[in-house]
Amino acid sequence: MNPVEILREQFNSHVAVREKRPGILQLVVPLFHEDGDMMDIFLDLPKKGEIDVPESVRISDHGLTMMRLSYSFDIDTPNKARIFRRILAENDVTEEAGELFVEATAETLYATLLQFSQAVSKICNLRYFKRELLSSLFEERLAEFIQDSLKRFHPTQDVFPIPDRDDLAVDWQLSPNGLPLYLFAIRDVNRARLATISCLEFQRKDLKFKSIAVHEDLDKLPRKDLNRLTNACDKQFTSLDEFQGLAISYLKREAAEI
Amino acid sequence: MRKFTNQEFANLTAIHKRVIEPPRKEMRLIGKMKRNEMKLESVDDGHSFHCFMRQSEEFQENFSIGLVYHPGEEPGSIQLLRFNGQHGGERSHPHHSIFHIHTSTADDINAESWSRDISKRPQRMVRISKRSPIFWTLSS
Numbered sequence: 001m002n003p004v005e006i007l008r009e010q011f012n013s014h015v016a017v018r019e020k021r022p023g024i025l026q027l028v029v030p031l032f033h034e035d036g037d038m039m040d041i042f043l044d045l046p047k048k049g050e051i052d053v054p055e056s057v058r059i060s061d062h063g064l065t066m067m068r069l070s071y072s073f074d075i076d077t078p079n080k081a082r083i084f085r086r087i088l089a090e091n092d093v094t095e096e097a098g099e100l101f102v103e104a105t106a107e108t109l110y111a112t113l114l115q116f117s118q119a120v121s122k123i124c125n126l127r128y129f130k131r132e133l134l135s136s137l138f139e140e141r142l143a144e145f146i147q148d149s150l151k152r153f154h155p156t157q158d159v160f161p162i163p164d165r166d167d168l169a170v171d172w173q174l175s176p177n178g179l180p181l182y183l184f185a186i187r188d189v190n191r192a193r194l195a196t197i198s199c200l201e202f203q204r205k206d207l208k209f210k211s212i213a214v215h216e217d218l219d220k221l222p223r224k225d226l227n228r229l230t231n232a233c234d235k236q237f238t239s240l241d242e243f244q245g246l247a248i249s250y251l252k253r254e255a256a257e258i
Numbered sequence: 259m260r261k262f263t264n265q266e267f268a269n270l271t272a273i274h275k276r277v278i279e280p281p282r283k284e285m286r287l288i289g290k291m292k293r294n295e296m297k298l299e300s301v302d303d304g305h306s307f308h309c310f311m312r313q314s315e316e317f318q319e320n321f322s323i324g325l326v327y328h329p330g331e332e333p334g335s336i337q338l339l340r341f342n343g344q345h346g347g348e349r350s351h352p353h354h355s356i357f358h359i360h361t362s363t364a365d366d367i368n369a370e371s372w373s374r375d376i377s378k379r380p381q382r383m384v385r386i387s388k389r390s391p392i393f394w395t396l397s398s
Contacts, residue, residue, distance in 0.1 A: 020317065035360050040320070040345065063290025064320060064345075067312050070293060071324055072337065098289015 003057045010110030031117045040064035060101035065120050091119035138216040168198040176254040180209045187216040192225045199232040210234045214243045262364045274301040320345040
């Protein structure tokens with residue numbers, strides 16, 4: 001059977017096709033991105049133009065999803081790549097040289113097309129996943145590391161150094177040498193500003209402490225906020241990976257100071 | 259949280275800009291797309307922008323050129339304009355491939371908590387162009 005006829009039947013006629021190139025049909029289906037552009041979905045036809053069971057036809061985006069994503073988001077960190085790969089795996093989509101595709105048989109063409117469109121939509125919205133998933137991953141991973149690897153430095157979570165100031169919280173307190181070491185997890189500019197304000201207020205109150213900031217991604221902070229935090233905070237780690245690599249030796253040196 | 263107006267977007271689009279980081283001489287081929295970027299700055303008051311250029315390696319008619327504004331006081335950016343080629347249908351013209359322009363509206367941007375997002379996309383205001391529009395004249 002002709003895959004286009006199969007789809008028309010399965011889509012209850014709400015599908016049209018346009019030949020994009022010989023052997024490549026662009027599907028005109030009511031599947032849109034949020035900006036109103038129709039999703040770029042193509043059928044790569046078998047050479048003979050028909051599919052017989054158990055042959056398959058490829059549903060592909062010909063690289064246009066990654067192109068759209070790249071307008072505002074690049075998959076340029078291991079975390080982003082991990083989330084991207086997870087979306088592909090969860091939706092049974094393959095990626096090769098920037099092209100996303102799935103193989104469908106005659107029976108599964110409609111369902112596979114819808115599944116593919118869902119994957120395309122999720123990938124185009126990857127930056128929102130980043131905001132939610134990566135933020136929680138960052139703090140989770142930081143907590144896991146502190147609890148597993150820094151036990152000897154007596155970590156305590158959610159500390160309020162000034163009793164009547166519950167607006168000035170410290171994410172973690174460590175005690176390498178008896179002097180409290182306040183650790184701030186900096187995942188965004190708001191947290192950076194709060195850490196700055198907190199450190200300055202603690203200094204104003206003449207509290208005895210040291211402070212460290214662990215950044216999720218230092219490069220994402222506006223320069224002025226980074227400057228203010230640098231001036232207020234005693235030590236910074238530019239990323240969680242750097243903190244994981246250097247924390248123990250740093251804290252040992254702190255412990256040896258006494 | 260900062261709120262924008264359509265007049266502000268129009269001003270940012272029209273304001274004279276200079277190139278502070280020019281694009282590469284050649285588009286870079288990554289996967290199945292060719293891409294290039296450049297950084298811009300408004301001449302008078304130092305607003306920051308970047309311009310992205312993308313084209314499908316397989317389908318030359320699938321291209322995008324976008325102007326993105328970086329407000330600066332918070333991380334994130336706003337896609338003010340995006341010029342698209344005849345890539346396929348869109349909601350108001352599902353069956354026609356036509357040149358078209360996406361622009362951001364203040365309502366769309368303000369409706370979402372953009373300061374928490376990496377970038378905002380120009381969405382629902384789509385202007386159809388009968389021919390390939392001239393990006394530079396419009397935006398600078």
